[in-house]
Amino acid sequence: QSALTQPRSVSGSPGQSVTVSCTGTSSDVGGYNYVSWYQQHPDKAPKLMIYDVSKRPSGVPDRFSGSKSGNTASLTISGLQAEDEADYYCCSYADTTLFGVGTKLTVL
Amino acid sequence: EVYLVESGGGLVQPGRSLRLSCAASGFRFDDYAMHWVRQAPGKGLEWVSCISWNSNNIDYADSVKGRFTISRDDAKNSLYLQMNSLRAEDTALYYCAKDFFLYGPGSLPDSWGQGTLVTVSS
Numbered sequence: 156q157s158a159l160t161q162p163r164s165v166s167g168s169p170g171q172s173v174t175v176s177c178t179g180t181s182s183d184v185g186g187y188n189y190v191s192w193y194q195q196h197p198d199k200a201p202k203l204m205i206y207d208v209s210k211r212p213s214g215v216p217d218r219f220s221g222s223k224s225g226n227t228a229s230l231t232i233s234g235l236q237a238e239d240e241a242d243y244y245c246c247s248y249a250d251t252t253l254f255g256v257g258t259k260l261t262v263l
Numbered sequence: 264e265v266y267l268v269e270s271g272g273g274l275v276q277p278g279r280s281l282r283l284s285c286a287a288s289g290f291r292f293d294d295y296a297m298h299w300v301r302q303a304p305g306k307g308l309e310w311v312s313c314i315s316w317n318s319n320n321i322d323y324a325d326s327v328k329g330r331f332t333i334s335r336d337d338a339k340n341s342l343y344l345q346m347n348s349l350r351a352e353d354t355a356l357y358y359c360a361k362d363f364f365l366y367g368p369g370s371l372p373d374s375w376g377q378g379t380l381v382t383v384s385s
Contacts, residue, residue, distance in 0.1 A: 156325070158307065191371055193308070200375035201308065206363060212373075244308050248370040251322060252298070252310040 159184065159245055159255035166261040172233040175258045177245030178226055185226035187249035192221060192230045195242045195257075204243075205230060237262050265289045267376030269359045274382045275349055283379060285342040285359030293337040296320075296362035296369030299344045301355035302378070309355070312344065313362070313369030320368040327353075349383045356380050 160178040167173040175192075177184065184190055188208045193201040203212055205221040208228060218233050232239055240262040245255035271283040285297070299311040312323045312333040321333060332345040342359055357379050360372035 158309075189370070195308075200358060200377055201372075202375075203363065203371075203373050206371060212363075246308075246310075246371070251324075252313065252370060252372070254300075254308040254310060257307040 156183075156251065156253050159247060159253060161243075161245060161255040161258045163256070164259045164261065166263055167232075167235045168263045169235055169237065171235050172231060173235060173260065174232075175230045175243050175245075175260070177228040177230070177255045179228075179247055179253075180226055183247035183249055183253055184223065184228050184245075187247075188223070189247060189249045190221065190223060190228040191246045191248060192219075193244045193246065194239075195244065197241075201244065232260070235262055265361055265374035267359045267361065267374065269357060269376045269379035272357065272379030272381045274384065276385050277350060277383055279349055280345070280347045281349060281381060283344040283346065283357055283359075283381070285376060287340045287342065287359075287361070290361065292335075292340040294365055296364070296367050297333075297335060297342045298360040298362060298369065298372045299333060299342075300358045300360055300372055300375070301353075301381075302358070303352075303355040306355075310372075311357070314342070315368045316362075316366050322369065346381070349381075351383050354381060354383045 192205040195201040209221040363371040363373035
């Protein structure tokens with residue numbers, strides 16, 4: 156299976172909102188509500204931020220939210236902060252576990 | 264707190280074998296599925312394999328199927344990845360990860376270790 160499609164980079168200023176998209180197919184993203192998002196800072200392990208499309212694990216700020224429409228899932232970060240600058244990966248975990256190519260978020 | 268420590272990485276020649284280990288603590292190891300996920304230098308995440316909490320469900324990425332074998336030893340709270348017939352494209356940081364769901368088949372990596380680096384080169 157090919158990796159899920161994400162924009163290579165997005166950017167925003169502190170306080171703004173940014174959205175990262177993740178496009179798959181009806182066999183993965185579009186077929187099930189099994190989409191998650193990970194945040195990875197440089198030289199750090201990934202951290203689970205969203206699961207089941209829109210649920211947040213304990214401890215994740217509510218500035219992070221997820222949604223899905225058709226074959227595209229989205230991660231929205233509101234009230235952007237400097238520490239949000241990181242790589243973000245979507246993941247579909249329906250039939251098998253499949254990651255997106257990753258998006259670098261730059262906080263201007 | 265979940266604590267995962269990978270070991271066993273290193274420099275290995277193409278075609279040779281390597282066995283990775285992951286020592287787990289801070290949770291009931293035998294209640295959770297476990298994953299291996301890798302990340303090539305400067306690249307994205309690639310799921311490699313998972314094993315269910317009771318070892319009944321095991322799955323592999325197509326890129327490693329037939330070459331890698333995942334296993335677990337619940338008595339030792341440890342996860343393993345036996346890697347045979349290694350190729351240059353297997354060069355990556357290998358992460359061990361606990362599954363999010365209790366008694367799950369293995370679907371969603373949750374807590375991750377810091378990884379162990381495998382370099383395949385002559």
